[in-house]
Amino acid sequence: MARENSNGRPTGLTFNQRAQIFDRTAARVTKEYFDPNFNGTKWPDLARESRQQILALEDADAFEHAMHDLVRRLGTSHTGFFHESVKRVPARLAIGATFHRTETAAGTLWIAQDVHEGGPAHAAGLKPGDVVRTIDGVAPPSNEPPMFAMGRDVDLALDRGSEHLALRISIPTPRSKKQPTATLKAVTWSIVEGNVGYLKVPILPGALGLDVAREIDVAMRELASCDKFVLDLRGHVGGGLGVLRLMSHLTPDRIPIGYTVTRKRAERGYDKASLPVLDRLPTDLPNPLAIARMAFKYAGRDTSVALVSEGLGPKRWHGRAAILVNEHTISAGEMVAAFASENRLAAIVGVETAGRLIPGSSSKVGAGYMLVMPKAEYRTWGGLRFEGRGVQPSVRFVWPAGPDLTDLSGQLSGALSALRGR
Template identity: 25%
Template sequence: MSRPSHRSSSRSFRRGAALACVFAGVLATGAATGSWPEAADADVAEPAADARAAGRADGAADGEAGEAGELVSRRGGDRWATAYSAEEYAEVRRHLAGEYVGTGIAVVRTAEGRIEVSEVHEDSPAERAGVRPGDRIRTIDGVRVSGGAVTDVVGRLRGSDRPAAAGPGSTVRIGLERDGRHWTVEVERARLTDRAVTVSRDAPGATRIRVSSFTQGAADQLRAAMAEVPEGDGVLLDLRGNAGGLLTEAAEAASVFLDGGLVATYDVHGRQHALYADQGGDTGTPLVVLVDGGTMSSAEMVTGALQDRGRAVVVGSRTFGKGTVQMPSEQPDGSVAELTVGHYATPLGRTVDEDGIVPDLVVAPGEDAQARARTVLGGLAGGE
């Protein structure tokens, strides 16, 4: 394994939290499937990074990731270095291919701090159990979720904090609230195919396209979504909470809105490389990109490219700030170590790592970013 890319234990909840970050989408970019570099409020993102680092340390200390764990332990100062057992890395690859074990629930944190169901995947265990978008999640397996990070909630729904007991067929008890009614439902987890792109009519003249991750096939889904946009509509490209995925998918996604030209530059062990958009993308539809502190890695790359190239107005809050490239290295015992080998930059040469991307219009905490984005989109459409 040599191409760049972006962990399970009863002893360590912290290591489980790190795995939860991975399976919730907090992935480095690229993968053995073939790419390079690679979501949630700002106050959620850093604890996710902390949990990942803590999990990395616990995994190395426990010896669960074998030789990869030992290698990562010796790699001081690399906050994105990660060790996986062979089984864990196989699960990461399945996730990057758009598969995961879970209930079919997507969640968001509201401005009031509540955890709400934002989407229920069609024909998923959650849909069959009667869970609906807008339901408030109060507890998971009897433990309150108030104040918890979105990544932790997703990880607990998927069982990433207890991976040995969370395969297909395992169950999770979810305490819900709807219209003042409280109840608990038991949902059986299953292996699901993730649809990374969803389309909705946000308001007259505005089509919202949400991209939850850049897993395999996301760019084709985005291209198909653009074909559904009614004539005369502008597009809200919602990358909030998108933690990245495959760099190749992100570059292809940027191509949907660009007619050739530079998407990003990156280095691997000091050697410079560039990613270019395909020609023939849609350059005329008014476009606003929605971001937040959970917009990360290859999602930041797409945002930076569209912002630098003048193709979109970016609205929301500062993005996470992960602009590094990881490369997987398989160890003799089958474990995998991912170590940072370089960084990437936007078309204008801005580095993303730690700094993130500052939106053109910064939305204050508690404000309705989506409403602000619609206002901006209306201005873009009216100015044509």
């Protein structure tokens, strides 16, 4: 039997347990990973060659790290291996913040960049530009951004300009252990610089995204009289089908957006124009009826699908829009930026996005461990694939790095400048 600590995390696994977890993981990757060529990595051979070495690791943490490293050798985003006790979660998911890495004579600094409203970091008082000195008394590693355990408090020592500060961040237990994410304020909006509508969407919660789609609709009604529009996707962490509504507001028409293709569909061949079409979120219905309708149409079938915008009609600001992105914009945020760029719906302002645009799915593989990997890939309607390379900006704006770090308003000013000529 596995030995567990107080939060249910294994401290030791038997050899047979490790073997069972390893073999389940290897079988699922071999059968279900979206690319039958394993992204050019010869992954099944790598798994066979490393099996005995990994199974010899009696320490549960060492076993988990080795399994994570093995799965990560597939070379795609949304790919990993972790325990459901969510001990190591990226900051963007655990606390609703991202960090910028800066090299100085004194060593590597991790500087808070995006701090999303409603998240644990924002509630604790973390601000863009804060330099993290220690986390629970230990300096963060230089080779990866800060990671956090969910369901506990964490103490940060910070430099804010010349001030030395201490913050305690209370990180809640995630609602879903399959997709551990802190709750963020998903939609905020305002009118800036005269009559420019500003909408910030850091996350699109919910698999079907019905509630967030309705929130986006409310924001768009409030901003309907604006002459120009800025969509802020800096630090966007991803989400579900609410992304269809967000993209649909960028164009008056029904136009193809992109498509996802599973391994099964790819292996037998397909015509993108013949894929099942998702072109409407039934937000006019109560959630139970809307969910039932979506389930009747799509559940239990191959998940390959073509996305088409909903045809929501013209807006005053169409043709005069900008989208803010940065190196932390991932997943659904990149879908929006790619759609807008490919169809010339908005100026993309910032730096290249993260190149993490592929849908990930999680599976249980035993003893509380989860395998996460993409079972389908996403391409724009023009056939572009942004996994591994991000969406390029049309207006480049690099977040300042140095002793004068303040907030992120400079990039918004850059977007407004880009819109003045439109």
